[in-house]
Each structure stands twice: as C-alpha cells, then as structure tokens.
Amino acid sequence: MSDDRGTAPRLAGERREAIAALARMHGVVRVSELADRYGVSHVTIRRDISALVDRGALTRIHGGARSTAGMVRAAAGDDQVRIGVILPASRYYFRELLEGIREGAARAGIAVVLAISEYDDGEERRLFERMLRAKVAGVLLATAAAEPETGWLDSSPVPVVLVERAGPAFDHARSDHEDGARIAVAHLVARGHERIMLAACSTTPTAARLLAGYRAELAAAGRDLLEPFDLPGEDASPTGRRARLHDLLRACAQQRASALILHPEGFALPLLEAAEDRAVAVPADLALVTYDDELAEFASIPLTAVQPPKRDVGSIAVDVLVRRLTRPGVARQRVTLLPRLVVRESS
Numbered sequence: 001m002s003d004d005r006g007t008a009p010r011l012a013g014e015r016r017e018a019i020a021a022l023a024r025m026h027g028v029v030r031v032s033e034l035a036d037r038y039g040v041s042h043v044t045i046r047r048d049i050s051a052l053v054d055r056g057a058l059t060r061i062h063g064g065a066r067s068t069a070g071m072v073r074a075a076a077g078d079d080q081v082r083i084g085v086i087l088p089a090s091r092y093y094f095r096e097l098l099e100g101i102r103e104g105a106a107r108a109g110i111a112v113v114l115a116i117s118e119y120d121d122g123e124e125r126r127l128f129e130r131m132l133r134a135k136v137a138g139v140l141l142a143t144a145a146a147e148p149e150t151g152w153l154d155s156s157p158v159p160v161v162l163v164e165r166a167g168p169a170f171d172h173a174r175s176d177h178e179d180g181a182r183i184a185v186a187h188l189v190a191r192g193h194e195r196i197m198l199a200a201c202s203t204t205p206t207a208a209r210l211l212a213g214y215r216a217e218l219a220a221a222g223r224d225l226l227e228p229f230d231l232p233g234e235d236a237s238p239t240g241r242r243a244r245l246h247d248l249l250r251a252c253a254q255q256r257a258s259a260l261i262l263h264p265e266g267f268a269l270p271l272l273e274a275a276e277d278r279a280v281a282v283p284a285d286l287a288l289v290t291y292d293d294e295l296a297e298f299a300s301i302p303l304t305a306v307q308p309p310k311r312d313v314g315s316i317a318v319d320v321l322v323r324r325l326t327r328p329g330v331a332r333q334r335v336t337l338l339p340r341l342v343v344r345e346s347s
Contacts, residue, residue, distance in 0.1 A: 012048065015038055015040075015048060016048045016051055016052055018038075019034060019045075019048055019049070019052060019058075020052055020057045020058065020067070022034075023052075023057070023058055023065060023066065023067035023326075024067045024326050024327060028061065028064055028065070028066045028067075028107065028108045028109045028322075029058075029064050029065055029066075030063055030064040031045045031046060031049070031063055031064050032063070033064075034048075034064075049064075049065045052065065053065065061109040062109070064109070066081070066108075066109050067326050081109075081110040081111070081137050081325075082110065082111045082112070082113050082134070082135075082136050082137060083105065083110055083111070083112060083113070083136055083137055083138050083139065083140060083318070083321060084113050084115070084128075084131035084134070084136040084138070084139040084140070085098070085101055085112050085113065085114045085115070085139070085140045085141075086115050086116075086117055086124060086127050086128060086131070086139065086140070086141045086142065087114070087115075087116055087117070087142045087163075088116070088117050088118065088119045088124075088142055088143070088144050089116060089118065089119070090114075090116050092264075092266070092292075092294060093292060093294075093308075093310060094142065094310075096294075096310040096311050096314075097142075097163065097164065097310040097311065097313055097314040098114070098314060099311055099314065100310065100311035100312060100313060100314025100315040100316075100317075101140060101163075101314035101315065101317065101318055102314075103311070103314070103315050104314060104315035104316070104317070104318025104319060105318050107315075107318075108318060108319075108322050110137075110318075110322070113131065113134060113136055115127040115130070115131065117144055119144045120144060121143075121144050121145065124141075124143060124144050125152060128141070128153075128156075132156075132157065132158065136158060137158060137159075137325055138158045138159040138160065138161070138321045138324065138325055139156070139158060139159075139160045139161070140160075140161050140163050140317050140318070140321060141153075141160055141161070141162055141163065141165075142162070142163045142164050142165055143162070143165050145165075145205070146165070146204075146205030146206070146207075146208060147165075147208075148162065148165050148167055150162075150167040150169060150170060153169075153170070154169065159171070159321060159324040159325060159328075161173065161317055161320050161321045161324065161333075162174070163313065163314070163317045164205070164313060165205070166334070171320050171321070171324055171332060171333040171334065172320075172333075172334055172335070173313050173314075173316045173317040173320050173333075173335040173336075173337070174313060174335070174336055174337070175308040175309055175310070175313055175336070175337055175338075175339055176336045176337065176338050176339065177206050177209035177210055177213065177308065177339070178209050178210070178212050178213035178216070179213060179338050179339060180210065180213065180291060180306040180308060180338075180339035181198070181209070181210040181211070181212070181213030181214040181217065181261065181291075181306075182213040182214075182216060182217040183306060183339065183340075183341050184214075184261045184289045184291070184306050184341065185213075185214055185217035185218055185221065185223075185261070186217055186221070187289065187304070187341055187343070187347065188259040188261075188287060188289065188347065189217075189221045189223065191259075191287065191347060193258045193259040193287060194223060194224075194258065195223070195224060195226060195255065195256050195257045195258055195259070196218065196223065196226065196257065196258075196259045196260070196261065197226045197227075197228070197229060197251070197252055197255060197257040197259070197260050197261070198210065198211065198214045198226075198228045198229070198260075198261045198263075199228070199229040199230075199231055199248050199260060199261070199262050199263070199267075200228065200229075200230070200231060200262075200263040200264075201230070201231040201232065201233055201263070201264060202230050202231075203233050204263070204264060206263060206264075206291070207263065210261075210263055210291065211228060214228070214261065226255050226257055227251075227255065229247075229248050229251050231244060231248070231263075231264075231267055232244050241267070241270065242270060242274065245267065245270055245271050245274040246274050246277075246278065248260075248271070248274075249271075249274055249275060249278050249280055249286075252280075252286055257286070258285075258286065258287065259286065259287040259288070259289070259347070260286055260287070260288050260289070261289045261290075261291065262288060262289070262290045262291065263290070263291035263292070264291070264292060265290045265291060265292040265293070265294055265295055265296065265305070266295075268288070268290045268295065268296065268299060268303055269295065269299055269300075271288070272288075272299055272300055272301060282301050282346050283301075283345070283346050283347055287304075287346065287347040288301075288303060288304070288346040288347065289303070289304045289305065289306065289341075289346070289347055290303050290304070290305045290306075290346075291305065291306045291308075292305065292306075292307070292308065293305035293306065293307035293308075293342055296342070296344065297342075297344065299346075301345050301346050302344035302345045302346065303344055303345075303346040304341070304342065304343050304344045304345075304346050304347040305341075305342050305344070306339050306340075306341055306342075307339055307340050307341070307342050308339045309337040309338070309339060309340070312337055313337055316335055316337070317335075320333045320335060
C-alpha cells in the first residue's frame, strides 16, 4: 500500500500556485470557474483563495479574487482598480463598443472612468491628462484620428491600449475592417454581380481600411474597380445629404453598378427613400450591403450588413489592458477581430 499522506497538501499547493498564475494572467479569477476547472468544491476554492490572500498574492472581490501584481500599486490605495476610457463619441458605433468595455471591466472587477473627446485632438490630450490626475491604472484610447500620432503618449506613466486604432508602440484591439469590406464584396460576387460600387464618407476613421479591402477583393475576383463615391460628413445639411444620395444613384447608373456597399450606415435609410423616388428597386436594380448593422434590420427592406465585432473589441481591450497591468513584461498584444456578414433581403 502506498503512502499518500503528503499527496493532498502537495495537490493543494500546486492548485494554489496555478490559481495565482491564472490571476496574474487574467487579472481576476472566479470561484465557480475555478471549482469547475479543478473539480473541487466552492469551499475548497475559497480556502485556496484565503491562503493566497494571506500570502498577499490575491485580494478578494465579490465571487472571486484579483491578482495584486501591478494593479494594486496602480490603484493608489483605492478599494477598486479604475481604468480610463477615452472615446471620440458615445453614440452609434462606440455605444456598443462601450458596452463591451463595461462587460470586460465587470468581469475583471475593475471600474471605468469614461470621457468623450468629440473627435478633437486637443480635447483628447486634455482628457488624458485628467485621467492621469485621477490616478487610473491604465487607459483604453480610441483616438480622434484614424491613423493616430502617438508620440505624445510615449511618456505615459500608465499602460495605454488603443481601441479600434493601431500604433506600432502600443497594444491594441480592433476590428478588421479590410476583411469586412472583402466579405461584402465576396458576397456580392457570389450573387453574380460584376460591377460593385463602394460609397463611403472619406473622413470617417473606417473609410480608408474599407477602401483597401474593397480594392483587394475586387482584384482577387477579377472584377473591374469602380470609382468610389465620396459621401458627405455628418455636418452636411439634410437637404445636402439627400441631394448627394441622388447623385450616388445617378453614379451607380452611369457606371452600370448592380450592387453597392455603403458606409456609414446612417445613409442607408435615406438612400432607400431616394431609390424609391427614382424608381430604383432594391435589390432587383441595385443590391445593397451596409456597414455597421445598427439600423439595417429595421429598414423598409431589411438590409444585408457587415457587422463589426464592436462589443467583443471592447471586452477584449479590457483583457489586453489587464494582462499588461498584471504582467508588464508580456509580449506586445495586437488583437484583430473579424466582422461577420448578416444576409437579409437587400442582397
């Protein structure tokens, strides 16, 4: 008969080391998840957490524990770690991204301090300095510019993760908008469309990447590249926007386009009205794919849409920041998530 009197303490010790390592990696561990992972009771996991708290490796939160590595120091003595979030807007695209950030923060047991830059570079920098004075542990930043000039962030005393933006010196989490355009083109090509137009507002942060994906997929499919159509910005008057949409439909006719990819999505509903005014049937005369999928399903003709993974980007951006906080030496993290196509009646 073997002597296993030392086995239980040894297994408990190994499990506790593994729990501490998981907490360092993910920032937070949950009692229920650990119990499932190791096949032990909740009471046993709480005992493990108590031992790790006594060692100073963990601090308790509701339903689990948080690693003390890096984050407690950054929290400047507060009961809850706080991260700063600076977004250029709080509506439309960024509203859902913010929901993902909130989900990720709740999962990690940290608080969010939000500020909106309104696409103003100067305001963005002012808000960043304000975040530092508020002693946040790190910052999630979606810059006003699509291609950010990030030199001013080099001296940041806290980690910065770019959200829906990319910079060579920083961690980031973003959607692959090039791929989003490619799957829209591929869908239309598969439906037999030979001439596909892209209409986008060139001043949006997404437009350049959509154009790159559009061109690449058309070339791969052996289709002609049509001249992209530039839509007005949000500051255009309703009358000016309607007039420009009629110009777009004329351009589609002149270039013999049978399909259109449209961004931003706010133009989709008025475009359907303009098409009805001009007796252009969707999808019989002009198939339509919109980009974002905020309003598409509510249109008079439910619209096929490319859906960027906004909520997932926000949630994963928090994970990236937590990993940087708890493991400062971790390799640079560049997370790119793929959009998906939601097919409806317009194509």
